[in-house]
Amino acid sequence: MSAILSADDLNDFISPGVACIKPVETLPAAVPPTDEAALEHEVILEGQGPSSTTNTNAPTQISLTDCLACSGCVTSAEAVLVSLQSHSELLSVLDGAPGLRIRYDESGEASVEGLENPDSKLFVASVSPQTRANLAAVIGPGTSEADAGRKIAQLLMGEGGLKAGGRWNNAFTWVVDTNTAREACLLLGAEEVLGESGAAKPILTSSCPGWVCYAEKTHPHVLPHMSRVKSPQALMGTLLKTTLSRKLGIPPDRIWHLAVMPCFDKKLEASREELTDAVWGGEGKPGRGVRDVDCVITSKEILMLAEPRGLDFFGLSKAPTPTSLQIPFPDPAVHRFLFPSRRIRQSDTAAGTSGGNLYFTLQYVAAQHPGSNIETIRGRNVDVVEYTVKSATGEPIFRAARYYGFRNIQNLVRRLKPARPSRMPGGKAVGTTKRPIGKSTGMEYAYVEVMACPGGCTNGGGQIKVDDPVVVERKGSEAKPGPLEQKQWLAEVDEAYFSADEAGAERGEDLDETGEEFGSGVLGGISSPHIHDTLAHWANITGIDIDRLTKTSFREVVSDVGKNKPSDTERVVQLAGKIGGGW
Template identity: 55%
Template sequence: MSAILSADDLNDFISPGVACIKPIETLPAHPPESNSNAYEVTTEEHATASQPRTPAQISLTDCLACSGCVTSAEAVLVQLQSHNEVLSTLDAHPSLRTPWLAHNGTNGKLNNILNGVNGHYQQEGKLFVASVSPQTRASLAALFSVSEVEAGNMINQLLSGASGLRASGVHGSDFTWVIDTNIVREACLVAAADEVASTLSPDVTPSSSTGFEGAIDTTPKQPILTSACPGWICYAEKTHPEILPHLSRLKSPQALTGTLLKSVLSQRYNVPPSQIWHLAIMPCFDKKLEASRSELTSTAWLPNHDTTHDPVRDVDCVITARELLHLASARNISFSSLPRSPLPSSSRIPFPDPSIDAFLFPPRRKNQSVLAGPSGGYMYHILRTYQAQHPGSEISESPGRNADVVVYSLTQGSKSIIKTARYYGFRNIQNLVRGLKPAKVSKLPGARMGVSRRPGGSSAAARESVKDYAYVEVMACPGGCTNGGGQIKVSEVEEVRALEGIQSVNRETTVGRPGLTEQKEWLRRVDEAYFSGSDEESADEDGDLNMVEPEASKLNGLLDEDVVNGISRSYIHNMISHWSGITGVSTQDLLYTSYRKVESDVGKKKQSDVERVAGLASALGGGW
């Protein structure tokens, strides 16, 4: 964060403050009036009245230019991730279909022969894989008035179906697998609960560090703050480095999906990481920044952190719900006309490892509880895990200063077991950060130690209450991930439906621009689709109904006894152990990542073009 954008000026979605404006001289000049006299002298008041200046406006591009929130290198990497990049990559490379020759950790080589089609290495081929967030499906479901399951089927049809992208591409390339990030999130939820338990356990000694706060081999401090939101991570790294020790070291579902796919396929099945192209479809643009992080590349999980190969990003490209519609439109595909039924099972290519295939493509889908919230349910799963370990305990909810701040407590009688909270939106995040700042010692003679003056009258009692939380689910967007910046907005609904040839139901239409009331109603509909997406009964391609047990799942024919929110902890632990075993990579390198303080270049000497290009070239090595 720069001096131009003050932290106190920040609004939700990091809207710029009044001090951050586009210079007036960059605005287009007004043409002189034809009847004006070039030699006429006028007053300043008359000139201002006769030639009113256009109000200064600021866009994301202007924010990127200041390099305060996002560096120039990050800006370029974000711009490269678009629906056009997806199409150009599909047209440049045929889909790679491999014979899946298993081996033991030779990093893509078997007897010095690289795997490929029919056993031959195909330099230009790529294995295309996509992962889709449930929030994206919910946004499209609300837009086209379909169920979340049907929206997911439509996405699968676009990416992998006969009437989708392959029908009009140069090579007929499509995506071999389309993975629901809800599945990988289950591993994240279990790992998050383990991380909290490890941090709070009195028997666990602090782990050794590599020398900086936020390192992968350090134990986070209480309260642990969610790390799945890249907008929040970017804000913390660049404005509040004192928060880094509190950040969860756990990778997000997007990053973990990429690590899972590329590590297994390269370390076990001879497919070089550079030939695996992973597309993530996410609810916000900040996920593009996450995909560009140098920590989330193949160098992090290669055995012994092998640096002899060029790093390849775990996620090659991120697009949003709106960009997915642009993707279909660019190929003259009407998204609303795509089949709403699932792809036939006969066309599915199983993942080569049977255990991971069963994990990634389960026969049943689990419910997303409304109590879990619209952002993945990290905090809720941790609460339920502790509740399962303390029979008879109860969860109580205390509303905060607004709807995006809620405090939850797990108690058993008069005993408090654990206290957690949910903070959404940057206004609330600022209050959370203030509560975690250490008190400054006054330098005045005779002043009390540990007393500080803070804007807004923040008291020591308030700071202590924040530090009492064991875990805080932090998300940058107000309303959570279903309200992400890349989701369909209410102001776009009618335009998109008109382009798709859909008759409007007129529920979002208002006279003029839709206001806050209409946006809230629209978000309510998206949330409704999100929470009802994993119905307790879903139809397979033959029309039969598959029932899902609400509190237990049968895994491998057995009923687990350690199920929390329909997720078996032992099953997840066994899957992670299996993953680590077949790749030869430690679970720490697979599941966790690190964070670091980022210095802003605002107000500093600008790099020359040569230096900037050289820096970008090194940053671009991960798969671009």
């Protein structure tokens, strides 16, 4: 799922008669056995079902959530259903009904207009820095990540963007930067590593959904090691849905959240049952509630979004959104968090382009030990790097690593695989492997940053590549780009990713909302007191425990593909057991 996928690219669609592992949770009907009984777990396309009417089982309905719980027919099933989260779906929702509107009275109280139409929604979007960097590279030299971000905002909420067309002239009320949620995730992740989080060491990052799906389906033994902190996309979705629903007094299903991301796998993350209002608004357990992120589109789909409306994305203004369209967020403290007056830094280039989880944690550890320094050791390839924090006397304090790309990830998970008990009485465990330790000190890793894409998130599957027609056309190159050109292209994207630092420094945008430089408690431009105060305020206004708001969970995916199907009697016993029957 880390490659670019679209319905047009697929040649292995599920055809009628291919068994699906989704169980049909009903007791078997008492009908005479027929050949058609074998179809009770089958996917039947409309108009192509069995002609006989003796089969009483309804066709199985498959959703994207079901496919996430399957390690069998994932290639086509996930890809086809992921296409339901697309630019076409976004335009369809925008044209579904007039959007909800926010109005403020003289006292500053917010009210919502348009609730009488049950199909109307409040539209809000969040945009990743990797997407902005990718589009900045496409736009051309001299374009910063911030410039591309302003073009995206003009498309989503400006007068000359989506608002200029469509049935209802709908647009997004707010477009926010996921970097604000990233700062909270970095701080929470570092505290998780050094605190008593309950996760087994080494703690593995979980912000890459491609890696998470891979672990859940093929290596469940690593799940106890996974960081419980939500990704920036997920945390932002929870923040927007909970705050807006509480402050505006509207249900979360009236709030429609779009995320613009560099990766198709983010569509899978948005469909997880762990990231719905069933967790934060119900009993705290995963379920099929209202998703925190309703739709994910990628950098490539931003251009595809503009085309049906006859818009030229590259012709949109780089100017900030007019003040007249900047509606205050209904909570002032959350507004200051989402729309800080300072520029959000992308950190040092050593942090990489995947958010900087590992880099911030290393800085966080070093800050706890004055005089310490960070040593770097290159691994077997550029996507494997080891880090050691050493004290002033040269003693190793903390050890971590970075593993990007599935080939390198496989080496990591093998080292985490537990030993199998011996079948011989008194025998030693077999299959014991070496723990993931550093080469220089022999100290076990405490933290590992894992990403599915080689090179990190700026190389995500949803990014515009050097051989895409739009890039070839704008560069005016007639020769087909090769690996060297792709490498140079990624360097341009990475350069744009860090361009925000230079742009912000030139304009002096390194101040907090009071106009003063951040004081104590600041690390890498991130103010720990500000983050903690905001999180505490968030929990207070929603009445939800902060762990339920910021943490998530993972589960092993068990497939019965290729296994013998249970008999009707066995299924009755299983179902009875689920409902507490005494069988």
